[in-house]
Amino acid sequence: MSLSTAPPTKNEWHHPPAEFDFRSxxxxxxxxxxxxxxxxxxxGDDVYGESTTSNALAARLAEMFNKPAALFxxxxxxxxQLCVRSLLEQPPYSVLCDSRCHIYLDEAxxxxxxxxxxxxxxxxxxxxxxxLEDIKKNVILSEDIHxxxxxxxxxxxxxxxxxxxxxxxxRICAFARGHGIKVHLDGARLxxxxxxxxxxxxxxxxxxxxxLSVCISKSLGAPVGSYILGTKDMIAKANHFKKMLGGGIRQxxxxxxxxxxxxxxxxxxxxLAEANAYAKEVEKAWKRCGGKTTLPVDTNAVWVDLEARGxxxxxxxxxxxxxxxxxxxxxxxxxxxxxxxxxxxxxxxMIEVCHRVDSAGKAASGKSVGxxxxxxxxx
Ligand SMILES: Cc1ncc(COP(=O)(O)O)c(C=O)c1O
Numbered sequence: 076m077s078l079s080t081a082p083p084t085k086n087e088w089h090h091p092p093a094e095f096d097f098r099s100x101x102x103x104x105x106x107x108x109x110x111x112x113x114x115x116x117x118x119g120d121d122v123y124g125e126s127t128t129s130n131a132l133a134a135r136l137a138e139m140f141n142k143p144a145a146l147f148x149x150x151x152x153x154x155x156q157l158c159v160r161s162l163l164e165q166p167p168y169s170v171l172c173d174s175r176c177h178i179y180l181d182e183a184x185x186x187x188x189x190x191x192x193x194x195x196x197x198x199x200x201x202x203x204x205x206x207l208e209d210i211k212k213n214v215i216l217s218e219d220i221h222x223x224x225x226x227x228x229x230x231x232x233x234x235x236x237x238x239x240x241x242x243x244x245x246r247i248c249a250f251a252r253g254h255g256i257k258v259h260l261d262g263a264r265l266x267x268x269x270x271x272x273x274x275x276x277x278x279x280x281x282x283x284x285x286x287l288s289v290c291i292s293k294s295l296g297a298p299v300g301s302y303i304l305g306t307k308d309m310i311a312k313a314n315h316f317k318k319m320l321g322g323g324i325r326q327x328x329x330x331x332x333x334x335x336x337x338x339x340x341x342x343x344x345x346x347l348a349e350a351n352a353y354a355k356e357v358e359k360a361w362k363r364c365g366g367k368t369t370l371p372v373d374t375n376a377v378w379v380d381l382e383a384r385g386x387x388x389x390x391x392x393x394x395x396x397x398x399x400x401x402x403x404x405x406x407x408x409x410x411x412x413x414x415x416x417x418x419x420x421x422x423x424x425m426i427e428v429c430h431r432v433d434s435a436g437k438a439a440s441g442k443s444v445g446x447x448x449x450x451x452x453x454x
Contacts, residue, residue: 091296091412097395097421098403100264100350100375100410103296108340109333121147121327122318128328132335136302139338140287141278144310145302147331149322151177151263154288154301156185157313157320159192159227161305162257162285168226169193171213173205176231177261189316193223203370204239205230207246216254225254231261232280236354236376236408238268241275241283248283260287263301267294267374270347285309294347294375294410295337299330346411350375353409353418360422364429369405377407385432394428 088110093102119125133145148154155178159170170186172179174196178186186192197213199205215225228251232239244260251258260280262268266289269277281287286305291297303313317323324330341347351374358372361379369378381391381404388404395402400420407421 093410093412094414095399095417095420096401097407097409097413098401099406099408100294101292103292103294103410103412105296105298105333106336106340109297109336112332112336113329116328116332118326118328120325122323122325126326126328126331128335129331132331132338133302135335136338137304139277140281140289140304142281142287142304142306144307145304146310146314146317147324147327147334148288148301148303148313148317149299149324151261151288151290151293151301152182152185153317153320153322154290154303155182155229155259155261156189157316158259158286158288158303158305158309159186159229160190160316161309161313162227162259163190163192164226166191167193167223169195169215169223170227170229171195171197171210171215171225171256172229173231173234174198175235176229177263178229178231192227195225203237204232204234204243205247206243207250210247210250214254214256225256227257227259229259229261230284231263233264233268233374233376235370235378235406236264236267236372236374237370238271238274238373241279244280244283257285258283260284262287263290264294264374265289266342267347267351270342270345271351271374286313291334291337294350295334295341296410296412297330297334297337300334302334341411347375349411350409350413353413354407356418357407357409357421360418360425364425366425366429375409377409379405379407381405384429385436386428387432390431391428394431395424398424398427400424 088107091104093104096102117127119127121129129147136145170192179194179196186194195213197205197209200209215222248258288301288303290301292299354372354375354377357377366384367380369380381388392402
């Protein structure tokens with residue numbers, strides 16, 4: 076049967092496929108409310124600036140972040156690359172960034188190809204986020220012709236789920252401004268950083284940087300895309316590059332209407348706090364199994380030290396699959412489409428894996444391990 080003639084049934088729209096998926100918050104999927112919005116969207120051509128639905132959300136986000144302009148782009152990667160390209164002018168130059176950041180590790184070398192930039196990856200000395208001292212150690216201020224001077228610093232927040240404190244971002248940005256260096260913030264998960272109690276607002280973070288990108292397809296559950304924000308000129312330039320890269324979208328309203336609902340129903344209704352709370356529960360469950368984490372659980376990521384607990388990664392994923400839970404290595408990502416039931420199941424997976432590795436270890440040494448000890452949280 077073709078999709079066009081399939082009868083409406085209770086399907087994935089009603090049962091989020093990501094409920095038992097802990098690999099990434101990118102697995103969150105659109106909701107029935109997003110689907111229901113479609114009959115009312117503008118079908119205007121966004122390349123011609125005629126998508127009133129898209130224009131309305133761009134204006135709304137610009138206001139929310141208190142930036143002059145916003146632009147819908149196809150992905151977080153595209154957003155970061157357009158910002159890097161638009162903030163830089165004439166090589167030779169370099170971009171100073173965290174050695175673990177997405178722009179450096181996970182964007183297929185795009186900054187070198189699209190912006191002809193050398194990247195300077197800096198290791199955060201506190202193991203969590205870059206400080207001004209790390210920046211000063213790695214920045215290239217010299218105009219000596221041997222070097223590619225730093226013209227841009229990119230920050231990421233959250234980075235590996237850890238919040239880059241606004242106070243530290245302020246120090247870095249003040250230094251950058253003092254040296255004519257631009258700053259871009261990869262805020263793919265800035266929403267999550269702003270969803271902890273007492274957090275700064277989106278606009279407070281945005282005020283510090285020249286440009287930022289925020290994803291709507293991870294954690295918020297929209298099907299596609301990111302927004303970038305900056306000055307009117309910078310965003311106009313980014314739009315030009317976006318078109319050059321084939322990123323012009325005709326009936327973009329179909330996507331941006333869903334993005335609009337994601338922002339309203341998920342971020343503004345506080346649903347990301349649920350993901351952060353799930354992460355705390357998962358951390359506790361893991362510790363009850365005798366596990367350690369390798370990074371603080373500030374938001375929705377829990378980094379479990381499988382190696383220290385003697386768990387091979389393939390066994391971890393295998394037991395998850397046997398019990399109906401999808402795991403992706405030592406990072407557990409929580410999102411609002413998980414549920415109390417899926418968190419409970421995840422704990423059962425942890426208990427089972429730990430039981431198996433400990434039983435194997437004890438069998439080798441002639442002792443036995445009771446499964447009940449795990450259930451009582453005694454190990
Ligand atoms: C911090 C960060 N920035 C950017 C991206 C890129 O987003 P996309 O997959 O939409 O290109 C990701 C993707 O996971 C990310 O984690």
